[in-house]
Amino acid sequence: MRPLNIGLSEEQRQGVTDLLNRDLSDAYLLLIKTKKYHWDVVGPQFRSLHTLWQEHYEALTENIDALAERIRMLGGYPIGTAKGFLEHASISEDAGSLPSAYGMVENLVADHEQVIRNLRDHIDQCGEKYHDQGTADFLTGLMEQHEEMAWMLRSFIEGQSIDPDGRLSAEGMRVPVQMK
Ligand SMILES: [Fe+2]
Numbered sequence: 001m002r003p004l005n006i007g008l009s010e011e012q013r014q015g016v017t018d019l020l021n022r023d024l025s026d027a028y029l030l031l032i033k034t035k036k037y038h039w040d041v042v043g044p045q046f047r048s049l050h051t052l053w054q055e056h057y058e059a060l061t062e063n064i065d066a067l068a069e070r071i072r073m074l075g076g077y078p079i080g081t082a083k084g085f086l087e088h089a090s091i092s093e094d095a096g097s098l099p100s101a102y103g104m105v106e107n108l109v110a111d112h113e114q115v116i117r118n119l120r121d122h123i124d125q126c127g128e129k130y131h132d133q134g135t136a137d138f139l140t141g142l143m144e145q146h147e148e149m150a151w152m153l154r155s156f157i158e159g160q161s162i163d164p165d166g167r168l169s170a171e172g173m174r175v176p177v178q179m180k
Pocket residue numbers: 038054
């Protein structure tokens with residue numbers, strides 16, 4: 001790794017760039033899955049999901065560039081191959097399957113939630129283990145974006161009554177029939 005005089009040791013920068021490369025790999029797989037579902041989705045929710053997934057893949061595309069460029073700022077090199085992304089990602093591809101709109105949303109909620117859990121752990125590691133507050137702050141912003149994307153997706157498949165005090169009512173979950 002190229003020597004840099006920015007107050008972080010080579011070991012610290014290596015640790016952080018390894019985490020960033022894992023986040024980059026997950027973001028790439030999520031981008032591919034989101035685009036594929038944007039193309040494939042059918043059903044009454046087509047317009048909403050098609051449009052939402054375009055917004056999500058545009059955001060993911062920007063985040064991917066920011067992740068790769070942050071790795072370069074720290075003196076490292078981003079993974080830039082499909083093979084490398086597959087090796088380092090924590091979420092898996094959904095190759096060869098064509099889920100229902102409901103299944104697509106469920107899959108993406110699970111993926112975003114996995115990414116949120118990873119980022120939460122990586123933020124802690126960047127701050128406490130590697131003393132890189134800049135990357136911890138950067139990843140916090142990404143995590144907040146994934147939290148919002150997961151909420152938007154979850155809202156398609158959740159339909160639970162809320163009591164006036166804001167708590168979940170005893171009625172339980174109602175899954176929208178047209179999405180099944
Ligand atoms: Fe499109």
